Amino acid sequence: MHSVQNTLYVMTPNAYAHLDNATVRIEVERETKLRVPLHHIGALVCFGNVLVSPALMHRLADEGKSLVLLDNSGRFKARLEGPVSGNILLRQAQHRAALDTEFALTAARAMVAGKLRNSRSVLQRGARESADPGEAETLTSAADALAASLRAVPGAADLDTLRGIEGEAARGYFAALNLVVKPQARQSFALDGRTRRPPRDRFNALISFLYSMLMNDCRSAAESVGLDPQLGFLHAVRPGRAALALDLQEEFRSVFADRLALTLINRGQINAKDFDEREGGAVMLNDQGRRQVVTAWQERKQEEITHPLSENKMPLGLLPFVQARIFARTLRGDMQGYLPYLAK
Incomplete structure (x- = not known):
């Protein structure tokens, strides 16, 4: 798990990202590996087989933060975002x-x-x-x-x-x-x-x-x-x-x-x-x-x-x-x- 410029990268296979109050918690085999306050995260990028809880998906969308899914080789698969904004x-x-x-x-x-x-x-x-x-x-x-x-x-x-x-x-x-x-x-x-x-x-x-x-x-x-x-x-x-x-x-x-x-x-x-x-x-x-x-x-x-x-x-x-x-x-x-x- 790495964070740069408000982007959190999750690369560990079978990791589980979920919401714990106002904190994003990353677990691997039920062991907590990382805790990051949600307000520190601008985007969550997941490589391969990473699980993301529905509650975290909803909260990211509500706050205008993107969830990006990539395959194991880093190829773009999908992006989840809230309502379109911008000019x-x-x-x-x-x-x-x-x-x-x-x-x-x-x-x-x-x-x-x-x-x-x-x-x-x-x-x-x-x-x-x-x-x-x-x-x-x-x-x-x-x-x-x-x-x-x-x-x-x-x-x-x-x-x-x-x-x-x-x-x-x-x-x-x-x-x-x-x-x-x-x-x-x-x-x-x-x-x-x-x-x-x-x-x-x-x-x-x-x-x-x-x-x-x-x-x-x-x-x-x-x-x-x-x-x-x-x-x-x-x-x-x-x-x-x-x-x-x-x-x-x-x-x-x-x-x-x-x-x-x-x-x-x-x-x-x-x-x-x-x-x-x-x-x-x-x-x-x-x-x-x-x-x-x-x-x-x-x-x-x-x-x-x-x-x-x-x-x-x-x-x-x-x-x-x-x-x-x-x-x-x-x-x-x-x-x-x-x-x-x-x-x-």
Whole structure:
């Protein structure tokens, strides 16, 4: 069990979360493991087979706190919330903007540009830190290819073309990412392209888990400012899909999740024993691995950065909330265009 920025994560299989007066109590095999005052909790996130009492569900809904259910691999399953709140005028502006082809394309271009810039910085850092000149050159070439993709973004005439540029750039990025892993860890963490459902190797399993947590934070960020998380601009709208959360996630994937994955691997904080292989070739983090990753994720979110727009220092975990606010200002017309977060 871990708590960060008012979010309580429950990962222990068969744990039972229930209400004890004004306190949330977590029990495992009838033994109390944690007590947290309800007013300290903004959201309850449960991994896998965690039991939640009806009384606690009702109280969370009454107080506007969300209950999020994820599967064992961290993939989003469901979210329980009370009545919809937020700014109806902002949501109306969002729906109008989604129907404005030029606005939607301009916003999507900015999101992709942010993703490519930040992905490039990961490869450039890998090239600088590489002890092998040949590998450094390969990483630099891959970073240059991302720069070429970045130059093509403003000329994308429609969303399909833009998604094609982004997809091709992502393939090149993931093909090079292996070289940022230290040589001694490559056998255990070989990345053979990006595989999702299910992940086919440990590296993919690790980043899929991190992306799930990041997406949940981006969804919370969108909702916190009154945006509709289902109505995206880069990602196509589909029933049950938090398309705007996926949009906001793009610029953070490499500098937030991928960098953390590389740090965990290269420092030996996570290794082969933290994963299980399933029938059919699927690879998943086991309970021990998930605990390691969630702890590292929380620590990463507490790290301070300086936002390039406001020049204010803030915890890294607040970035999705700041960017959601910037997107809301763009929709209202307070800003000329959306400005993604660009890591240094």
